[in-house]
Structure formats: structure tokens, C-alpha cells
Amino acid sequence: MERLGDSKMTCVLERKAQIKTNKHLTDHLYVMELIVEDIPSLVLPGQFVHVQIPGMEGHILRRPFSVYHTKQSENKLTILYQIVGFGTQKMTTLGAGDTVDVMGPIGHGWTIPATCQSALLVGGGVGAAPLYMHAQELYKADVSVDVVLGAQTEAALVCKDRYEALLGQSVPCSTDDGTYGYHGFCTDLVSKSLDKRSYDYVACCGPEPMIKAVCAITLDRGIPTFVSLEKRMACGIGACLSCVVETTNGLKRSCVDGPVFNASEVIW
């Protein structure tokens, strides 16, 4: 039997973070830069932080957010967030100098498969953010990286420029309303990319229906595919069993065993 302690990868820290900037990007999207000790240098691609937002009155739970990118020399950690409810709405009212309590880094993020030569990353909506550091590490590891992004509108394609700057090439995008790139879902772009060249690895993050649609395509073609899943979380550190995902290897906790899972293992 597995001994407790053996599986523990890194330490989860709890730190007070200062907001450096909290920028309005679109009606629904904001990007927040946090200055926080220790955590930025420990974050691995695909990991998340569990954030307690001040002034939440009766809303007692922390909110999980993936790390978009970091700048270790400045102790800076950036998250991209979408307004969906009370907490994310509250976050928009915070500004430079305000403090939030951050637990992190948490979770098993992306891992580059040993033999990976050519990767396709697929990000839908804010799902583009948790893939960015992964693109960075793949690029550094000399893996050929292509990225496909989808969003509702041109304005919501907020990660596009950063990806294009990293990869030095334009990134195929789809928009639901046709204001930019391909008019339709990014799953169509995925099929097109797969027809054009062969990939031995796909990483995908976004709304669950999109993830499912992408996996249907990639798994059908036998391409190893990894996905980052969002489940409701309480503790965020593996204790409460709120966030479980059904897999072929039993129930797994998405906070610590994920949020990144091998798609062939997930029972949807």
C-alpha cells in the first residue's frame, strides 16, 4: 500500500498577496497581477492558487484560479479571470495595494510526455490562460508548439498576442460571433490542424463541452490528450472530497490529483 507522504510533491504555501494591478480587459474579463513571496517561483504550468477575496461577507469559500504567468524576479503572479458570480464580481472592485490571501501552488499541472515532438494546445475562453506557461515550457524544450484559441468575440481573445509573441507566429482563432478568425467553434480548427500535420500530444482547457468535443476528435485519432478540469472546490488541498472526478482508476480529487488529467482516463 502507498504510504502517506510518498505522494507529496511540493509544499502548499499560504501567503498574503498585494494586488499590483487589476485591469479591465472586456466586460467579462480582467487580469490581476499579484505580488506575493515564494509562490511565483514554485508554480509549475497548469497549477492553480486558491484565493480568499476580502470583503466577501457571507461568502466563505476560497476561489480557485489557474496561474496565467509569473515573473519570478518581481515575485509576480498573474491570473486572468472571468466574471461569473459574486466572487469574481467582487474581485473587479479591488485595486492596487489591496491584499488577498493566496494558497498555492496547488495541483498536478501539465507534464510534457517523454517522447513529445509536436504539441497542439487548445484553449477556449479563459481556458487559454492555464495553457500559457505550458506553451512556454514546451517551446523551451524545443517541442514544436501550435496553439488554437477560441472565444466568444474578438475582444475576448485576450491571450492571443502573448501566445503570438512567444511563438513568433500567428495563432489560429475562432470566434462564436465571427468578429475575428474562423466563425464557429475552435473544435473545427482542431480538426483542420490535425488534418494538416501530425501531433503526438494535445493539451486542452476551456468550458467542459468544448473539452469533451476536442477529446472526441483527438482520442479518436489516438493522440495522447490531457485536459484541465474545473470542479467546485472547498479545501483545495485534497481533504474534503468535494472536487472528485470519475476516472478509470477510480475517483480522483481534481485539486491535488488534477486539475490536469489524462483524457483517456476521465469518465465523462
Add this chain to the structure above:
Amino acid sequence: MAVNLEVNLGGLIMKNPVTCASGTFASGHEYADFVDVARLGAVTTKGVSLNGWTGNPTPRIAETPSGMLNSIGLQNPGVQTLMERDVPWLKEQNATVIVNVSGHSLTEYVQVVEALETCDGVDAYEINISCPNVDSGGLTFGTDPEAVNAVVSECRKRTKRPLIVKLTPNVTDITVIAKTAEAAGADALSLINTLLGMAIDPYKRTTILARKVGGLSGPAVKPVALRLVWETHNAVSIPLLGMGGITNGLDAVEFMLAGATAVAVGTANFMNPHATIDVIEGITSYCEEQGVQDVNELIGALK
């Protein structure tokens, strides 16, 4: 002034009155980055059944005003894993261990206790007859005095270890159940388990929890829990382990004044991963400030 924090919960000596509430702290290992489990009065482990259960479908939680609903459904790997993996780890850390026992049937409760009797590291049992999240067993036992009598007396026959019985608030008169458990041989009572509740998404017109209903916990339940601890304290003579919405030392003191000998910190761990330690420190500073030399002076000391 050094305050005496040691309490005796029905034969279980705790170095301070604070444990974690079952199901919110796993077996403590997950909290090791934040809490030295040896500093707690005891660690109460997640409810364990004989061969393990898979629990309920997700979503399993919903945030509600000043609290949360959960319908985890007692997912656990079974008593064998607890004995081979979790209890030895807790003992290596020098923790005092309360094992929370669950069952779908009278026989299962008994079999879990029998299995645990072979495990040296267990210091006490908390028999959970109050889980609202399973279809058979759990709550149905805790609301029926005859079933309470049967479960408690059968478990009593099989152990000399301190036997704590965990009560549900989802009854008309908790003192009836409390007295039944006391008469059947319980050494202590713990309360409250969660209050049955519901959350609805008005746009989707569905419940947020896949199971539809779940157990309410967190600060929202504290006034209810205090009232039930106080009523129970007035009805029985065995000690009480009080819980429900405790987030800081003063909350804990309030439970002790209402009659609790010890307290458990549950949902607060999700808000603040070192909540248990903060509660211990908060009780200590209250005692220092108020000139209380022995924390036992607080128990039931409501004027």
C-alpha cells in the same frame, strides 16, 4: 500565567479542547503543510465504513450564505486503508486519534468497530449516526431512539475505548436521542452534524447539488449548534464535543460556556487552513485575558 488546557472527554485525555470535525480534515496529512497535528487535542478522521464507499455524484458542494452545503456521501476507502495508512501516519506524528465510524447497517457499524479494536493507534471512536448524505444508515439511525440504542449498545459491548456518539440536529427534540445514547453506554456525545438543506440555481431551475439536498455547515449554523449543545448539556451528564460554525477562539469559548468539554473545527479549515491552531491560540488568549487558569472552568459556566 500558564493556562491548563487539558480536558477529559469521556475518558479521552486531550491536551487541549480542540479537534477537527470529521470529514473536513481527512486524516490530517493533507493539512500537514499548515498544521502540526500533534498540537491538536485530537485528530478526528473522515467517516470510515467497512469496505469503503464511492460517495455521491458531483457537484457535491454549494456555497450558501455564511456557510456551505455538502453531499459528499461518506466517500472513504474502507477501514483497512485507514488502519494501514492513516492511523500509523498519525501515530508517527504523535497525534491523538478519534476515528469516526459509519455504517449502512447495525452490523456494519459493529464490524468497523471490531476491525478497529485490532488497531493500537486508535484512541477513541466517534460513531456517526447522523450523516444526512447516505440513503441507508447515517441519519435514519440518528433520528430513531430504538436504532440509537441498538447501535450504541452493540458498539459498547465491543470496546472499552472512549465511545463518542455523534448526534444530528435534524430531530424535533435532541435530548431524547442524547439520553438514549447516554443510557446505551456512550461516554460522550458530539454535536452537531450538518443541518439538511438545499440550494437552487434559479436560471437553470435545478438544484446545485447533484444529490439535490445536502448538509449545511459553517458560521450559518453556529446559533443552532450552540442552542443544541446547551439543551443537551442540561439533559445529560456525559461530556459533549461541540461543533458547528466555529472559526475562532471566542466561538469555541461560547460552545464551552454552553456546556461543551471540547470543540471541533470543521468548515473553517476550508476558509483558513490553520483554523484549528488559531482556535487553540484564541482559547488560550481568552483565558489569559479573563484570568481563567483552567479551561475546564469554562465548561457550562453560562451565567
